[in-house]
Amino acid sequence: MRIELKNFTKTFGELTVIDRLNLTVESGEMIALLGPSGCGKSTTLFTICGIHRMNGGSLHFGDRDVSDLPSQKRNVGVVFQNYALYPHMSIRDNIAFPLKVQKEDAATIARKVDEIAELVHIPELLERKPAQLSGGQQQRVALARALVRKPDVLLLDEPLANLDAKLRLEMRSEIRRIQLETGITAILVTHDQIEAMSMCDRIALMKGGKIVQLDKPDEMYANPADQFVAGFLGNPPIxxxxxxxxxxxxxxxxxxxxxxxxxxxxxxxxxxxxxxxxxxxxxxxxxxxxxxxxxxxxxxxxxxxxxxxxxxxxxxxxxxxxxxxxxxxxxxxxxxxxxxxxxxxxxxx
Amino acid sequence: MKSNFKSWPVIVVLTLVSLPLLIMFTFQLVDTFTNPIPGSIWPESFTVEHWRFLWEEPELGRSSIWVVTWNTFVFAATTAVAVTTISLTAAYALSRLNFPARRFFLGGLIILHAFPTITLIIAIFLILQFLGLYNSLIGVILVKSALELPFGIWIMKGFYDTVPWEIEMAGVQDGASRFTVWWKLVLPQVQPGLSALLIFSFLSGWSEFVLPLVLAPGNEAQVLSTYLSALILDDTKPDFNLFKSVGMFYAIPVIAIYLIFQKKLMNIYGGGSKG
The missing domain is CATH 2.40.50.140 (Nucleic acid-binding proteins)
Structure with a gap:
């Protein structure tokens, strides 16, 4: 589903964090919000999922204006940096929670949970508790829980930051595979240019609450708009x-x-x-x-x-x-x- | 378990320190079942006559021990439930919601917690009398709950503070209402604090003495602590072994609860971490 953010403004008290930002994510596209810490990328993400309210501008999912809708009604799946699994519930109950809240019947829930567990490759873990899982497995559970009720949009907030280097490599391609298989529109927030370049169709590079450049990864690398973009992309750096x-x-x-x-x-x-x-x-x-x-x-x-x-x-x-x-x-x-x-x-x- | 220091010196020191208490408790228990020779500390004959208050009709002017025990139980249990329920919701608000004068309430909690409540007793007495709740169990329950609340709220806030906010946000994103999130996702995380607070406030109510003494001195609302005090104040026929037996009877539930729930009670002082 197409996401359209128009003239989005966010202030915290006196401080304007984001001033009239425009961003359009095409349906089925995965886009990265990339930038140094404090650039407003997480604020943008949390506004799209409804945790933050907008101080100005509008947000559309497809034709639907969701600017003033509460989180519960936006149908957005979110994967948090620390996965935020519910520690007292089994993995099955964790994944089933969004469906139980919607009061689906038990048979449907069981079928959907099994399907999504198959997709993220964790069918053998369903009866365990989150504490018994490794970081990569918890990540998969978090993805499954975010995707199980078929959200319009998938938001990923620094999903790889808590993983060690080897798992990060593995989950990078796994998240991309799952995103492509489901065809969901996704937004990834990261400060790691390699993650952004390797996982996403396009990158929105942010600085000081503004999008400095929005482009395909290779295009952005070859033709940076300014010195900041050139310095941010590339490892080892320019x-x-x-x-x-x-x-x-x-x-x-x-x-x-x-x-x-x-x-x-x-x-x-x-x-x-x-x-x-x-x-x-x-x-x-x-x-x-x-x-x-x-x-x-x-x-x-x-x-x-x-x-x-x-x-x-x-x-x-x-x-x-x-x-x-x-x-x-x-x-x-x-x-x-x-x-x-x-x-x-x-x-x- | 291997330890990096020898454990027997610790055990010796702890035994020596607790020995006086142990001896006192032992003799209390022994005395309730025996008759000593006057002037000697050693028991002479076994008897259950000091426990006769459990089955005999009460003497004139005294309440039945079972009525008093029931009163004490109702007082302690109601206080515990009231304190725990109100603390659960109030502490959640203080920990999570950004409402006006939040800092003022937080500061007020600390002050009230440190406040010597005994200085309020006259004011409370007047208020209860004005409300017509003087000399009733309900009145004492209300006062005791109110005085216990700052402690309960503060403890529960500590437990709530350790729950990551992402769990709540994830619940909201999953489509659950704020109430469902609190009930199904957050409460289970603070459950150790909940049980500890419940037990702790029950014990605190069970052992409360001053409030029932001052605010409900009548026979109908008598609790075990005031019953015990009335017993020793009655100097027309002093019966120390009876006093000891009632004291023992009064202490048994406390000892039992401590033995059963000591791990849960430790949670409250561990600040919510699992130990």
């Missing part, structure tokens, strides 16, 4: 370098590179360049000289910090098995076609 333009070259602290054709003639004399680690290295020639000040081995790849003479650090990621070592003086090149240029106030050029 490096920013002060540069000045002399003729048709960018002059960096220790070296120079050619201005690419698409930027030619559009750049101011002083600017910042954003260089992603995969576009800096010996395979792009030479010209930027510095010293390797940090090496991080990641198995398949190595991450190098190259410190230029003026102190600027540019990160580079290289396939492992190369002979660069800490302290080496290197002169590497930058892939000029993929350099991102930003003006002094952070806008993309």
């Amino acid at each position: 490096s920013f370098v002060d540069a000045s333009v002399v003729g048709d070259t960018f002059v960096l602290g220790a070296g120079e590179i050619a201005v690419s054709a698409n930027l030619m003639g559009r750049v101011p004399s002083q600017l910042q360049l954003g260089v992603r680690p995969e576009y800096f290295g010996p395979q792009f020639g030479s010209g930027v000289a510095g010293k390797i000040t940090f090496v991080e081995t990641q198995g398949r790849e190595n991450l190098y910090d190259v410190t230029l003479q003026n102190g600027t650090v540019i990160r580079s990621i290289q396939p492992s098995g190369q002979s660069f070592a800490l302290g080496d003086q290197v002169s590497w090149g930058i892939d000029t076609d993929n350099v991102l240029a930003f003006s002094a106030n952070g806008d993309r050029i």
Whole structure:
């Protein structure tokens, strides 16, 4: 079901947390609200499910105006960060609770619980108590409980934050699989760009109560709207370098590179360049000289910090098995076609 | 269980400290069933005559022990139920709802809890008399419940505070009303506190002395504590062994409840954590 948030405003006392935010989630789409803590992403989520009231604007599920409806009548499934399972009930009763509240008959409840347990792969756990389950299993139960009454919208509030690294990887694809199988419209709140990029159709990157950019993950990565977006997406992160333009070259602290054709003639004399680690290295020639000040081995790849003479650090990621070592003086090149240029106030050029 | 210190010194110290109490209780029990030789502490002959108050007709001017026991039970049980029900709802409101003057009520609770209630006794006496509840069990129950409430609310609020709010939000999202959420999802989480408070306020009512003494001195509303006190004040025919037997009779339910429910009672001092 299509979700449409129009001119949504939220204030806490004197403080305006979110000012006239607009967001449309298409039916069956999974969208991520991504941003640093305090950016208003959780506030937005809790407004959509009805825990917070709106101070302005409107919210539509499909054609239905739900702006003033209480949570109980919105038909929204929510998965909380700590799963919020009911500790005194068995897993079966946990999942059945939303149906029991709707006073469905026992046979229907049993059938629906079995179906959803099958979907999230927990049929053997139904008679246990939440405390007897691992984090990943509790997560599956929480998903089952949120989905069992076929909600219009599924909301996920940092669902992976409490899991260890390996489970997180597994649940990432599991949540996406379940979302695709049910075809439900979903909103994921996260501060982890990898989760957002790997699970969602589109990402809404938020900062200070505003959506800075709303785009497909790869598009957002390749074409960030501004310096904040460029810095937020990408792991290892992008490096920013002060540069000045002399003729048709960018002059960096220790070296120079050619201005690419698409930027030619559009750049101011002083600017910042954003260089992603995969576009800096010996395979792009030479010209930027510095010293390797940090090496991080990641198995398949190595991450190098190259410190230029003026102190600027540019990160580079290289396939492992190369002979660069800490302290080496290197002169590497930058892939000029993929350099991102930003003006002094952070806008993309 | 292996411990990182030796347990026998602790046991020795605890035994020495509790020895006087143990001796006193032992002699109380022994004395109720025996007749000692005057001047000696050792019993001479076995008898149940000191317990005759249980089956004999009461002496003139005294109530039957069973009526008094029933009064005490009604007083303690009603107080316990009233305190627990009101604490359950009031503490939920204080813990979860954002209503006007919430901080004032919280502060008031602490002050009332620390307030020496005995100083209120004259005012309460006047109010009860004005309402026509003086010298009635209902009057004492109302007063005792009211005085017990700050403690109960405060304890229950502590238990509610440990329940994660996400559980309630999840319940609301699942379509349940706030009342259903409280009844089906939150109450089971605070159940240890509920049982502890119920037992604790029952015991507190069972042992209450001053309020019945002052507010219901008549024979109809007599409870065991005032019965016992009347017994020793009656200096025309002092019978210490009878006094000891009634005292024993009075203490038996308390001891039994402690033995059965001691784990649940400890919850109240554990601040709601399971120990």
